[in-house]
Amino acid sequence: EAAVTQSPRNKVAVTGGKVTLSCNQTNNHNNMYWYRQDTGHGLRLIHYSYGAGSTEKGDIPDGYKASRPSQENFSLILELATPSQTSVYFCASGEGGEQYFGPGTRLTVL
């Protein structure tokens, strides 16, 4: 009964296409985060949210949008995917300074 789940786990997209990555958490945490992990860069924050209806820009938001329709769900949207967005994406939920991560989504943009 994983507390943070992501879908899809793997995705191949074409340049210019729209991609939506989904995240669901059962921790009842107010805070949720989207990161990407790349060799040489580590984990970088894309967008985050403090609760349903809120989204905030992280350190590298360009080319990404986020949506938090409910406490449990947080989506990352690539309206026009580019090859530079090929990466592993992690969602996390958190409270009180702690974070809990999902299993990750491997996205390849051709």
Add this chain to the structure above:
Amino acid sequence: GQQVQQSPASLVLQEGENAELQCNFSTSLNSMQWFYQRPGGSLVSLFYNPSGTKQSGRLTSTTVIKERRSSLHISSSQTTDSGTYLCAMERDTGYQNFYFGKGTSLTVIP
């Protein structure tokens, strides 16, 4: 610049040896967290350690907030300890956001 510096970048140990991993922060922080990641895997929280020393089995984490540093000590290493160890700092911005280090890659050989 890099807000979180981890050292060493990589480490090879003989099974049974001890390891000391370091994390240094360039700015003030509220708290920090240590994670473990297998290749291709997600992040598993090891310690949420705002300050002081915490121990779990063979792992000990020590954080000194005023000196902006944290360490992770692994005693009597095992081959199953191999993987990447990441530290993350909670930024002192009034928001629960995090910077991550690039990680220490640990290989334990039998």
